[in-house]
Amino acid sequence: MVWFKMMSAIEWAEKYRPRTLEDVVGNKKAVRDFRAWAEEWQSRIPETRAVILYGPAGIGKTSSAHALARDMDWDVIELNASDQRTAGVIEKIAGSAASMNTLFGSKRLIILDEADNIHGTADRGGMRAISGIIKGTLxxxxxxxxxxxxxxxxxxxxxxxxxxxxxxxxSMVPALKKVCGAEGVYCSQEALLQIAENAGGDFRSAINDLQAAASGKEKLEVEDIGTAGRDVKENIFKAMQKIFKSTDCKKALESAYGLDESPEDLVHWIDENLPIQYARKDGNLEDIKTGFGYLSKADLYLGRVKKRQNYRMWRYASMLMVCGAALSKTKPYPGFIKYQQPSLWRRLGQTRSKRDMRDNIASKIGEHSFESMHYSRNNLLGLYSRMLKDEESAVEVTANLGLELEELMYLTGSAKASKKLQKIYDKAQKLLEEGKNETADPDFFKAPVPAVDNKQRTLSCPVIIQEEEEKPQKEGSAGKSDPPGPHSSERKQKTLNMGFDSLLETSEKKENSEKKENSGYLLVDDPKPAEKNLFSFSPSLLEKKNFSESVEQKTSSKPSKKGNPANNEPSKQKILDKVTPTESVQDNAGDGAKKAEPKNQKTLFDF
Ligand SMILES: Nc1ncnc2c1ncn2[C@@H]1O[C@H](COP(=O)(O)OP(=O)(O)OP(=O)(O)O)[C@@H](O)[C@H]1O
Structure with a gap:
């Protein structure tokens, strides 16, 4: 039954969704601006190719977008919140729609609903995809x-x-009256006004309430309309008034029960506003003290509810906090008071978005420097933000890390997107577009290159014995300023991967010198990467190199962990494989095949 009611409630709001911009109730200026923007599109591509319609729920934003498309005779492509909206999907659907003209030259309106809800905390790819699409949209x-x-x-x-x-x-009343006329329901002016006021500015709610009240009736009077109102912000403020302005415990409790706030939330509201109300100039500190006494008792009950999962005790908590706060005053407190939302929530909200931002940047730095997010957050954020002080390096850092404008703001400690930051960001985007960033990487923030000598320039598949895991940090720490710490093993692994990447690059660069080599062995490091590399690197490379013979080697050399060639030391690792090039490889050496193998290494195939 409830389900049926909900379905039919949705129907009226849908049924009377505005068809044209003319039908949109209220927000006349917004609608005018929206139409003007669309009309510009009819003649040319405007300077701002996209609009953001923003505001609370149920006031006609989505309806206006669809109505505009109908007025302009445009097609619509919509990505709403129920669609999966990863960067890939956005680019595929919105991106391709944005980059193409329609067959007969008419426009296509791309609607991204709930755009503020596109990305998760860690992945801002969706937002980046959108900004990319907006820049070039047709x-x-x-x-x-x-x-x-x-x-x-x-x-x-x-x-x-x-x-x-x-x-x-x-503005709602005439529109609701039209709905009543269309549905053949008589509704008095007072009843309509009551519905409109209860809705708290949300027209969708007003239509839903009208439909619920009219269900099974032909006539609606004000008595038929509940006065409880909806769960909108104003209600909590009204409840605050009832608690702090009167000593009628029953009324205060009724209004608290009518809220959609749990006692756990309500306690924060009372806690925030109790001192605001009772500590006015003529206030009595005793009232505050008594009030907080009751709140602390209510809090005890809330704790018990949590601990025992017995929600029946919520009623005691509510009674203590509401009646306690109402009755603790020794005199009336007339006059207007601006009640506040709990500052704790505000603080948590603010710090949370900051924390998310910080972690997001740290993971980008981590990805770039082959460090963990945790390590980057604790050790590298400061370094990178210092690099942003110099404009030239700032551009490159921004491009290399793929920083967004607000991330730049965070790292530079800037409260707003200044012209300077915007310039850095634009230059970085240009750099990325031109693909220049790779060549422009300054060495100081490039991933350190591992020691590369002729002995290391071939790849194989290492299997490391346990003792190697405990290899002292110092061997790899030369040339690296990171302090040794609990994450050292993690860093070690990542450095190894980096080593391979660089190894491949370096191999290409040093092709000529490699031609002179005729044997190659694996660069060895700790066990995990070795496993990975066994499958990811070796087979293809081995194939390329045509290795077919194995030679047992007893020793290996290990590169400096952070790529300082001067720090190469002989490794004590045991390598289970060995590879030697075939004669054909030796023959092909002059053809430029990549093969530079040390003779003192032992690799997987040795065993
Ligand atoms: N200004 C309005 N004029 C006419 N109808 C409206 C208006 N606002 C809301 N409605 C009614 O409410 C329904 C929902 O409106 P709509 O989806 O446009 O709201 P919204 O602002 O986009 O809300 P949300 O942010 O929740 O998507 C519509 O189908 C329509 O019936």
Whole structure:
């Protein structure tokens, strides 16, 4: 039954969704700006190719976007929150739609609903994909968001921002009356006003409430409309008033029960506002003390509920906090008070987004420097932010790390996207586009290259015995400023991978010198990477090199961990393989095949 009711409630809101921009209730200026932007598209590509429609839920943002498309006779491509919206999907769907013209030259409106909700905390690829698409789109794009700050500054800089506000009650009434007329329901003016006021600016809620109240009735009077109101912010403020302004415990409790806040949330509201209310100029500190006494008792019950999972005790907690706060005043406190949202939530929200940002940057640095995110966060963030002080290196750091504008702001400690930062960001994007970043990498933030000598320039498959795992850090630490710590083994592994990457690069560069070599053995390091490399590198390379013979070697040489050639030391590792080039490889040496193998290494195939 409840389900049926919900389904039919959805129907009226859908049924009376505005067909044209004319039908959109309220927000006249926003609608005008939106239309003007679209009209510009009819003649040419406007400077701002995308708009952001933002504002609270249920006020007609999505409806306006669809209505505009209908008014303009444009096709619509929509990616809404129920679609999987990874960077790949966004690029595939929105990107391809944005980059192509339609067959008959008409426009195609690309709508990204709930755009503030696209990325997870760690992956900002979706946002980057959107900004990339906006920059080059040949089609109009509309982003829809509740929270404009949920979009990156880069995207916001590229878009025209259009704010939709809550729909006013007096604008809702005629629209609701039309719905009643269409449905053959009589509804008194007072009843309509009551519905509109209860909705708190959310027109979708107003239609849903009207439908719920009208269900099975032909006539609606104000008595038929509940006065409880919806779960909107104003309600909690009304409840605060009832608690702090009167001593009527019953009414205060009723209003608290009518809220959709759990006692765990409500306690924060009372905690925040109790001192605001009772510590006014003429306030009584005793009232605050008594009030907090009750709150602490309520808190005890909340703790017990959590511990025993017995939610029946919530009623005691509610009673203590609500009645306690109401009755603790020794005199009335008239006058307007601006009640506040719990600052604890604000603080947590603020620090959380900052923490997310910091971790996101740290993981980019980690990826780039082959360190763990944890290590980068603790040791490298400061270093990278210092590098951003110099504009030239800042561009390269930004390009190499793939930093977003707001990440640049975070690293430079800048509160807003200054012109300088925007310039750095734009240059970095240009650099990336031109593909120059690889050659422009300054050595100081490039991944350190492992020692490469002729002995190391071939690849094989190492299997390391346990003792090697405990190899002292110092062997690899020369040329590296990282302090030894609990993450040393992790760093070691990653450095090894890096070594292989660089190894491949270096092999190419030193092709000529390799021609003179005729044997090759594996670079060896600790066990995990070795396993990985066994499958990822060796077979193909071995194939290329035509290795067919094995020779047992007893010793191996190990590269400096961070790539200082001067620090190469003979390794004590045992290598289970050996490879030697076939004669044909030796013959082909002059043809430029990559093969430079040390003779003092022992590799997997030795065994
Ligand atoms: N300003 C409005 N004019 C006319 N109808 C509206 C308006 N706002 C909301 N509605 C009604 O509410 C329904 C939902 O509106 P819509 O989806 O456009 O809201 P929204 O602002 O995009 O909300 P959300 O952010 O939750 O997507 C519509 O189908 C329509 O019936």
């Amino acid at each position: 089609q109009p794009i509309v982003l829809i968001a509740n929270d404009i700050y949920g979009l990156t500054p880069t995207i916001r800089n590229l878009c025209l921002e259009i704010k939709f506000g809550s729909v006013q009650s007096r």
